[in-house]
Amino acid sequence: MRFGSLEAGGTKMVMGILNENMQILRSTTCLTRTPEETMPDILDFFEGEHLDAVGIATFGPVNLNENSSEYGNITSTPKLAWRNFPLYRTMVDTLKVPCLVDTDVNAAALAEATYGAARNLNNCLYITVGTGIGGGLLCEGKLVHGMLHPEWGHIPLSRHEDDPLTRGICPYHTLCLEGLASGPSIQNRWGVPANELLEDHRAWDLEAFYLAQLCVTALMTVSTERIILGGGVMNQSVLFPKIREKLSEMLGGYLQHPRIENLEELVCPPALTPNSGLIGGALLAKRAYEST
Amino acid sequence: MRFGSLEAGGTKMVMGILNENMQILRSTTCLTRTPEETMPDILDFFEGEHLDAVGIATFGPVNLNENSSEYGNITSTPKLAWRNFPLYRTMVDTLKVPCLVDTDVNAAALAEATYGAARNLNNCLYITVGTGIGGGLLCEGKLVHGMLHPEWGHIPLSRHEDDPLTRGICPYHTLCLEGLASGPSIQNRWGVPANELLEDHRAWDLEAFYLAQLCVTALMTVSTERIILGGGVMNQSVLFPKIREKLSEMLGGYLQHPRIENLEELVCPPALTPNSGLIGGALLAKRAYEST
Numbered sequence: 001m002r003f004g005s006l007e008a009g010g011t012k013m014v015m016g017i018l019n020e021n022m023q024i025l026r027s028t029t030c031l032t033r034t035p036e037e038t039m040p041d042i043l044d045f046f047e048g049e050h051l052d053a054v055g056i057a058t059f060g061p062v063n064l065n066e067n068s069s070e071y072g073n074i075t076s077t078p079k080l081a082w083r084n085f086p087l088y089r090t091m092v093d094t095l096k097v098p099c100l101v102d103t104d105v106n107a108a109a110l111a112e113a114t115y116g117a118a119r120n121l122n123n124c125l126y127i128t129v130g131t132g133i134g135g136g137l138l139c140e141g142k143l144v145h146g147m148l149h150p151e152w153g154h155i156p157l158s159r160h161e162d163d164p165l166t167r168g169i170c171p172y173h174t175l176c177l178e179g180l181a182s183g184p185s186i187q188n189r190w191g192v193p194a195n196e197l198l199e200d201h202r203a204w205d206l207e208a209f210y211l212a213q214l215c216v217t218a219l220m221t222v223s224t225e226r227i228i229l230g231g232g233v234m235n236q237s238v239l240f241p242k243i244r245e246k247l248s249e250m251l252g253g254y255l256q257h258p259r260i261e262n263l264e265e266l267v268c269p270p271a272l273t274p275n276s277g278l279i280g281g282a283l284l285a286k287r288a289y290e291s292t
Numbered sequence: 293m294r295f296g297s298l299e300a301g302g303t304k305m306v307m308g309i310l311n312e313n314m315q316i317l318r319s320t321t322c323l324t325r326t327p328e329e330t331m332p333d334i335l336d337f338f339e340g341e342h343l344d345a346v347g348i349a350t351f352g353p354v355n356l357n358e359n360s361s362e363y364g365n366i367t368s369t370p371k372l373a374w375r376n377f378p379l380y381r382t383m384v385d386t387l388k389v390p391c392l393v394d395t396d397v398n399a400a401a402l403a404e405a406t407y408g409a410a411r412n413l414n415n416c417l418y419i420t421v422g423t424g425i426g427g428g429l430l431c432e433g434k435l436v437h438g439m440l441h442p443e444w445g446h447i448p449l450s451r452h453e454d455d456p457l458t459r460g461i462c463p464y465h466t467l468c469l470e471g472l473a474s475g476p477s478i479q480n481r482w483g484v485p486a487n488e489l490l491e492d493h494r495a496w497d498l499e500a501f502y503l504a505q506l507c508v509t510a511l512m513t514v515s516t517e518r519i520i521l522g523g524g525v526m527n528q529s530v531l532f533p534k535i536r537e538k539l540s541e542m543l544g545g546y547l548q549h550p551r552i553e554n555l556e557e558l559v560c561p562p563a564l565t566p567n568s569g570l571i572g573g574a575l576l577a578k579r580a581y582e583s584t
Contacts, residue, residue: 061548075548076548123438123439135513137514139431139432139436140431140432140434140438141434142431142432142434143432144415144431144515146415146431146432146514146515147415147511147516147549147551148515148547148549149515150512150513150515151511151513151515151547152512152513153512154508154512154546155509155512155513156449156450156505156509156512157448157450158448158449158450158451158467172544172545173542173544173546175450213448216446216447216448217447217448217509218513219439219443220442220444220447220448221429221443221444221509221513222429222431222442222513222514223436223437223438223439223440223442223443224438224439225438225439250465252464252465254464254465255440256353256367259439
């Protein structure tokens with residue numbers, strides 16, 4: 001078996017060939033430019049590989065309605081060159097193998113639930129905190145799409161009373177997670193990039209306050225069994241303990257369950273970094289293969 | 293076929309016998325007192341009915357882990373007499389038929405998705421806004437349990453800047469939905485019961501502001517296809533238009549989908565009132581029957 005996986009990110013594309021055990025046999029990356037410039041590189045990588053199927057784990061928003069003629073089209077992205085681009089159609093027309101599309105974060109959630117930090121669980125949330133904030137969601141063993149697909153980055157939050165910003169940097173929402181806690185919002189608030197802020201900077205208390213609110217929301221809405229926090233901002237190692245402390249404080253003893261007693265396990269980093277998305281894409285390919 | 297359904301609420305119990313078409317053949321209610329006083333009434337109703345199965349749609353928190361010896365036990369409720377009460381075990385030991393338990397709001401979501409306001413949809417959220425606030429969630433055709441079960445009542449919210457209250461009335465959380473928007477919180481804020489506030493009172497603008505935040509959270513977290521708002525507080529008919537208006541404002545054009553253009557359908561009342569819970573319980577009974 002040979003599964004192709006494309007992790008289509010906002011800044012780079014990762015292409016891989018994986019076997020049925022989800023071992024990465026070969027992979028490469030290229031920058032995300034325009035479809036005209038980028039697609040030939042992607043298709044070159046996969047062509048001649050005798051793939052059994054291919055999976056696409058892409059930035060969103062993306063049409064995931066399998067009954068739609070626009071299935072696998074990128075939709076209302078601010079990356080104008082990609083708006084309405086038929087990513088699925090372009091891949092399938094060239095590669096002529098079964099293909100399944102999902103968001104990069106849903107694919108990562110699937111990978112982590114299959115082999116990683118949420119192994120053996122039917123419910124997990126995978127969040128990436130970087131240039132943007134996005135979330136993938138597995139509920140009762142199913143990747144959630146709903147109307148479009150989960151976002152998580154734009155959930156409404158309460159402002160911290162000591163936040164020097166009176167509103168987040170999101171152009172759509174006054175107070176949302178991405179506007180208050182993404183990498184660019186940290187840089188906007190403190191004047192330096194997140195990775196240059198020392199671990200005793202109070203930036204991290206604010207960041208933990210906002211990410212803990214995300215965790216409360218995840219527990220109250222879908223009662224998830226694992227909250228996996230990845231992405232560049234989470235490289236600051238002081239964040240996890242601070243988030244768990246704030247989360248415990250915010251829950252205020254309301255939820256009672258053994259998992260709530262064990263926040264180190266409940267709120268954790270991904271186990272498959274940096275390959276959650278690529279492996280997730282190959283798991284989608286496997287599903288595409290099995291459903292034909 | 294004869295299915296028994298128990299809708300166990302905080303103030304009253306509703307018992308019903310339904311046929312396989314989910315028609316209610318007979319039903320009755322009694323006040324929720326202590327288990328010692330209430331259970332005999334419940335069991336009396338069902339005994340001698342030749343039931344094929346029974347479903348329990350109950351207030352929570354309740355143990356929904358089918359592998360647990362405490363399955364169907366009420367857990368950490370403030371209703372002290374019911375804490376740790378083995379509701380499932382008591383019913384099954386007496387009635388000796390297959391039985392399935394879920395939350396009252398999950399059962400209502402299931403009923404609405406089967407016959408009501410979310411018919412033919414795989415994703416819906418059912419929220420009741422009354423003495424408390426609770427939510428049931430169907431994602432991709434599955435009732436979500438997760439670690440415990442969804443709550444929704446305690447999601448964190450932003451305070452309205454003109455709210456006379458600086459914090460909600462929830463003993464656990466400073467700013468959560470139930471603490472800011474439940475019936476008792478309305479009464480606490482304005483000094484009169486919600487049902488005595490006229491439709492031009494600004495109470496309803498605040499209420500709509502908080503319930504619209506709930507809707508934003510539902511769309512951003514699970515991208516649900518239908519938000520069904522029931523419960524006593526929703527009897528104020530001016531609320532729905534106000535919530536939809538606020539929701540549209542809060543989304544700020546971020547989500548793009550035909551359903552977002554049609555908020556009258558997306559955010560709506562239940563269609564099966566007052567029987568969503570009772571029918572949901574019978575649908576659980578049917579599942580219990582079919583799985584044996």
